[in-house]
Amino acid sequence: MWENHDDVLAQVQSLGLRVDSLQVNSAKPVRCYVEGGGREKRGWYWLTDFRLPRQAGGEGLYIVGSFGYWQGNDHNKYKVKLNRKGPALTDADKKAIAERHRENARRAKAEREAEIKRAARRAANAWRHYTPEGTSDYLERKRVGAHGVRFAPNGSGTIAIPAMDAPGRVFCLQVIRGKNRGGKLEKQYWPKGAEIAGKWFQIGSPTAGGICLVVEGFATGATLHEATGLPVAVAFAANNLQPVAVELRRAYRGARILVCADDDYIQKCRACKQPTLVDSTVCEHCDEPHGQVNPGITAARAAAVAVSGAWVAPTFPGDRERKKLTDFNDLYHFPDGGLASVRVQVEEAIQRAGWQSVAGGATGAGNPQRGAGGRRAAQSVMSVDDAVERFLPLDDGTGKFVFDTWTRKIAHKDQMLALLPADSKLADVKRHPTWIHRGAYYLDEVGFDPSGKDAAVRLNTWKGWAMEPKQGNCETILAMLEYLCSAEENSQEVYDWLICWMAYPLQNPGAKMSSAVIMHGPQGTGKSAVFQALAQIYGDYSTVLNQRGLEDKFNQDWVESKLFLLAEEVVTRQEMWHIKNELKELVTGDWVRVRPMHMTAYRQRNQINIAYLSNEGQPLPIENDDRRHLVVWTPPQLKEEWYDELWLEIENGGVPALYNYLLNVNLEGWHPKKRPPMTQSKRDLIQLSKPSEDRFLDEWTAGELDHPIGPCGSKHLYTAYQRWCRANGVRFPRESNQFLGRLKKLNGWSSAPKYIYEDLHYAGSPRKQRMVIPPPEVLEKARKAKPADETLQVWLTDCFFAFQRSLEEPGPD
Structure with a gap:
């Protein structure tokens, strides 16, 4: 039935998807198993058919679409390669296929959103039918209270734990059944198709500016809450720790997030499948690299970095004897452990983070904090006199907002x-x-002015640096930064410039650099560790930005009162072009527009300095005349011992030591508009970023194509460009009017009607023909300038037909 069924099936199977036949024109993506992927259906494909011309004539039915496999949040998408030998696809065919893909994507998104809504309705309805009283084998075994979970009304011992968002809407239930199926406790997420990413179960009440613990499982969260009195968010899974931490920080402004990790210290070796300790890189059974990490600690560390928080894993007072003892509930049950050990380890982690906490569940929101001015104790009730002293009226035309002099923020009345x-x-x-x-004060008199030099700012939201610089060792951090720059030919110049770029805003708070850093290269090289250390120095004045945050219409959490922005994998190849100008404005613009939720948008002076980190070869587009970016391609990762030493240094005071080092860098002759040095990596990125028509013209005028350099017919040149696009995998060539319009804007190029003869006999009267003529310097270099003894019409005629003949030879496709 389909001309290319077997070919497409082979493509799908070559990726490891276990399928024997294909479902085409399905209503949604088809899920399937993957070789080595376990019992989950990680594979997927979504195929439709399309009528296209055959080589022998007529039309045939061809399969188009995409396929891939889920790995974490990445769907590893591959498009079906259309291996046809028929006539070339017309523009109409390409547009129709592209529209089919877009329509499938729209339909899938709509179906997924509808599926989430249906699942949420079912979960909320089921939640209402569970009761607040009951007994549970699971809770008895874990020796924790219910803390708001509900019980099955039939008395079976089953409990339900809802996954909610900040307003308290139920999206999913984690159902933990009583003993059955051979005495095992069974956990299940219900119903099928529910959304759990960024959703959590709350024990206790977080507050803005307070401490909140984030954990994987309910028993762990209940143990921590009973031991410390602090509010706890149960994220249900390691890969949900970061989304939950980000949502908590968004919902509770300034909340201090402590991620309490599971210490998954034993994992199965990927080589021999035997359980092995992951604190070494080599399997203890087969002496081969086990290829595993500690997933609980890795996820906790990433979540903490994303929200400028902290993390802690349980330390057991004795040998675990290779048993599955990984979380704080296990520490509670461990010999010589108990709730006291849990509380002490959490309090020590809070102290290491520089936060304040008191017994009985106080969040530290009212305790003095480091930095300028300290902080007053929080109040539940204030007299009118005290409230008038604390709040200042703002004249914005609505009367809805005031300025809180205690928090130094705009607040709702x-x-x-x-x-x-x-x-x-x-x-x-x-x-x-x-x-x-x-x-009163006008709204535009409220500002973030770390320098204290802006006369227009009468109400300053700057509260001073949170971190204190300290003498110490940061040699490994600096050595790692130097290594990251070492692949560039001018590596010393790059390193010296980068150190000054990092130091200047710290020595001059509020200084806006007219440049940004792009550091990209292989995974695991240490670039994130170095720049996350820099972000820790800025504290709440820094943020780690992702793609979702950049495109969210509410940007207060990453724009307001920020001095440093660490953008990790913000821009993917498919998304980078339409936000290119927004990124450019962030680097050099004088102002940023702050748009809070439920409040009037306002502008703030742009004092944000940006570093982009990426594992992509083309993280974001760079223009040919770019003066804004330092681009560095990092070398391969070093041995594991290097990174162990780096993390130990960071954990043991390396960041305050780095702060102290940067405060003492000699900046004589350096200024915020200092242009970054040119690197080979930047030249390569500029070349990658060029539009397809520019790259085609570069190759043509360099003599790299089988077409003569010189005047030619505009249609002929566009045909050559289309062939070049097909040969080079350009998916969306420019249309002819765009191609010629771009060409005419290039210096020295022209595209205009000229008179040429009908053939090379030069007989008859010349006719009009639209010609493209390269600049004189190109013609001179190619020795295609008009000879003195030829007329213009003869020369243009020769060039026209010479280029036409080059198109008659077999093209690049």
């Missing part, structure tokens, strides 16, 4: 009113003499 005594009203505030006579 309702936040002030919520603190007043029960019998007080807004009218009591407005009648207060201080409120009347002190006056």
Whole structure:
């Protein structure tokens, strides 16, 4: 039935997807098993058919579409290669196929959103039918309380734990059944198709600026809450720790996130499949690299970095004897462990992070913090006098906002009113003499001014640096940075410039660099570790940005009062072009627009300095005349011992030591507009970023194509460009009007009607023909300039037909 069924089946099978036949025109992607992928259906394909011309004439039915396999959050997508020998696809065919792909994607997105909504409705309905009282084998075994979970009404011992968002909407249930199936406890996420990413179960109540613990499992979370009194978010799985931490930080402004990791210290060796300790890179059974990491600690560390938080894993007071003892509930049950050990280890982690916490569940929101001015104790009720002293009215035309002098932030008027005594009203505030006579401030007089030099800022949200510089050892961090620059020919110049770029904003708070850093290269080289250390120095004035954050219409969490932005894999190849100008404006623009949720948008002076990190060969586009970016391609990763030493240094005071080092860098002759040095990596990235028409013209005028260099017919040149695009895998060539329009804008090029003869006999009257004529310097170099003894018409005619003949030879396809 399909002309290319066997070929497509072979492509799908070659990727490791276990399929014997194909389902075509399915309503949604088809899931399948993958070789070595375990019992989960990680593979997928989504195919449709399309009528296309055959070589022998007529039309045939061909399969088009895509396939891949899920690995974490990556769907590893591959498009079906259409191996046809028929006539070339027309532009209409290509557009129709592309539209089919887009329609499938739209339909899949809509179906997934509808599936999530249906699952959420079912989960919420089931949750309402569970009861708040009951017994559970699981809770008894773990020796923890229910803390808000519910019980099956039939008394079976089954409990349900809802996965919710910040407003408390239920999206999914984790169902933990009583003992059955051979005495095993069974866990299940219900219903099928539910969304759990970025959703959590809350034990206790987080607060803005307070400490919140994030854990994988419910028993771990209940243990930690009972031991410390702190609020806990249960993320259900290691790969959900970071999404949950990010959502918590978004929902509870300034919340300090401590991720409490599972210590998955034993994993199966990928070579021999035997369980082995992962603290060494070599399997203890087969002496081969085991290829594993500690997933619990790896996920916790990444989550903590994403929200400028901290992480801690349990330390067991004795030999675990290779048993599956990994979390804080296991520490609770461990000999010589207990709740006291749990509490002590968490409190030590909080102290290492420089946060304050008190017994009984206080979050530290009201305790003094490091930095300028300290912090006053939080209040549940304030007198009208105290509230008037604390809050300042803002004149923005609405009367809805005030300035909180304690937190140094814009606040909604309702936040002030919520603190007043029960019998007080807004009218009591407005009648207060201080409120009347002190006056108000305009919204644009509120600003973030670390330098203290902006006369327009009367209410400054800057609170000083959180970190204190300390004498110490940061040699490994600096050595790693030097190694990351070592692949460039001018590596010493690059390293010296980069050190100054990092040091200047720390020595001059609020300084805006007119440049950004792009560091890309192989995975695991250490670039994230170095720049995340820099982000820790900035504390709350830095943020780690991802693609979702960049495209979110509400940007307050990563724009307001920020000085350093670490963008890790923000821009993928498919997405980079449409946000190119936004990124450019972030690097050099004087202002950024802050758009909070439920508040009026306002602008703030742009003081954000940006470093982009990527494992891609082309992380984002660079223009030919770019002066904004330092581009560095990192060398391969070093031996494991290097990175062990790096992490140990970071964990043992390396970051405050790096801060101290950067504060003492000699910046004589350096300034914020200092242009970054040119690197070979930047030249390569510029070349990769060129549009297809520019790269074609470069190759043509360099003599790398089988077409003569010189004047030619515009249609002939566009035909040559189309062939070049097919040969070089350019998926979306420019249309002819765009191609010629771009050509005419290039210096010295022209595309205009000229008079040429009908043939090489030069007989008859010349006719008009639109010709493309390269610049004089190109013609001179190619020795194609018009000879002095020839007329213009004869010369153009010769060139026209010479180029036409080159197209008659077999093309690049």
